[in-house]
Amino acid sequence: MPYLVAEELPRETAGSRFRALLRRPGILRLPGTHNGMSAIQAKTAGFEGLYLSGAAMTASMGLPDLGIITVDEVAFFIRQIARASGLPLLVDGDTGYGEALNVMHMVRVFEEAGAGAVHIEDQLLPKKCGHLNDKKLADAHDMAAKVAAAAKARRDLVILARTDAAASEGLDGAVARAKLYMEAGADAIFPEALNTAEMFRAFAKRMPGVPLLANMTEFGKTPFFTASEFEEMGYSMVIWPVSSLRVANKAQEQLYAAIARDGGTHKAVDRMQTRAELYATIGLHDYEALDASIVQTIIPEGMPQRVAGSR
Numbered sequence: 001m002p003y004l005v006a007e008e009l010p011r012e013t014a015g016s017r018f019r020a021l022l023r024r025p026g027i028l029r030l031p032g033t034h035n036g037m038s039a040i041q042a043k044t045a046g047f048e049g050l051y052l053s054g055a056a057m058t059a060s061m062g063l064p065d066l067g068i069i070t071v072d073e074v075a076f077f078i079r080q081i082a083r084a085s086g087l088p089l090l091v092d093g094d095t096g097y098g099e100a101l102n103v104m105h106m107v108r109v110f111e112e113a114g115a116g117a118v119h120i121e122d123q124l125l126p127k128k129c130g131h132l133n134d135k136k137l138a139d140a141h142d143m144a145a146k147v148a149a150a151a152k153a154r155r156d157l158v159i160l161a162r163t164d165a166a167a168s169e170g171l172d173g174a175v176a177r178a179k180l181y182m183e184a185g186a187d188a189i190f191p192e193a194l195n196t197a198e199m200f201r202a203f204a205k206r207m208p209g210v211p212l213l214a215n216m217t218e219f220g221k222t223p224f225f226t227a228s229e230f231e232e233m234g235y236s237m238v239i240w241p242v243s244s245l246r247v248a249n250k251a252q253e254q255l256y257a258a259i260a261r262d263g264g265t266h267k268a269v270d271r272m273q274t275r276a277e278l279y280a281t282i283g284l285h286d287y288e289a290l291d292a293s294i295v296q297t298i299i300p301e302g303m304p305q306r307v308a309g310s311r
């Protein structure tokens with residue numbers, strides 16, 4: 001049903017619904033959804049929580065993932081995904097868009113926009129995809145201050161601290177940072193760009209009792225593991241951050257090439273979501289039925305009728 005009907009809206013905040021998912025047994029599977037449409041499609045496939053990737057969001061805007069977009073631009077994406085799906089969403093908060101006060105502002109804006117969780121990372125700007133080389137790391141205590149600021153600003157939002165330290169400081173450095181960030185108030189840890197099963201296992205073993213997130217991004221440093229394999233290695237959440245956008249982008253690229261080549265879309269039609277499928281996905285008829293029911297029922301009697309042309 002449309003998000004417009006109050007009684008259809010979730011009563012609990014997105015943060016507490018995200019926590020509830022996290023408390024359940026089994027790994028929490030969070031596919032990346034780069035807009036409202038993909039969020040609906042992921043929900044239809046059975047997912048109960050979603051991920052909003054900085055890489056996918058910026059790429060969909062035709063921009064690189066260097067931390068150059070703004071909090072309000074991200075809020076626009078959060079709102080459409082939360083609204084269209086009604087599901088709790090983990091949002092990529094990059095480096096928090098600045099220092100402590102900026103992080104607090106980000107947390108408030110994201111939470112008000114409908115996010116259930118956020119992750120912030122210990123890179124310096126311009127930040128990079130965690131699977132690239134030569135990342136510049138923030139001082140661990142400066143990052144801990146950001147985590148503390150985030151924890152102070154949130155109501156229910158789940159705070160994940162991401163550490164990009166494994167590449168430059170090794171597993172010991174990543175573990176030491178993760179422990180510091182937990183002491184500063186993080187709820188969970190995202191160890192970025194681990195590259196072997198041994199590394200994933202060793203990290204989890206050294207962080208007992210701490211919810212951990214695994215990033216199954218393609219074309220990066222992490223070899224392919226399934227959700228069950230990550231669970232077995234000690235992880236409580238897994239994201240496939242950019243996959244939906246990668247697939248959509250490839251399909252679009254082929255479409256434009258087909259129009260340029262064939263002078264029309266006629267050869268691409270069998271690869272399109274049909275009009276009927278599109279309307280069914282967004283629930284057009286539910287919105288129309290809602291409008292019809294309101295127009296039918298809400299006609300106050302005894303109200304003076306406006307005569308056409310009168311003011």
Ligand SMILES: C[C@](O)(C(=O)O)[C@H](CC(=O)O)C(=O)O
Nearest residue numbers: 053054055129130131217241
């Ligand atoms: C998780 C990530 O931060 C993202 O923006 O989704 C990226 C994903 C990617 O670039 O593949 C990352 O730094 O891993």
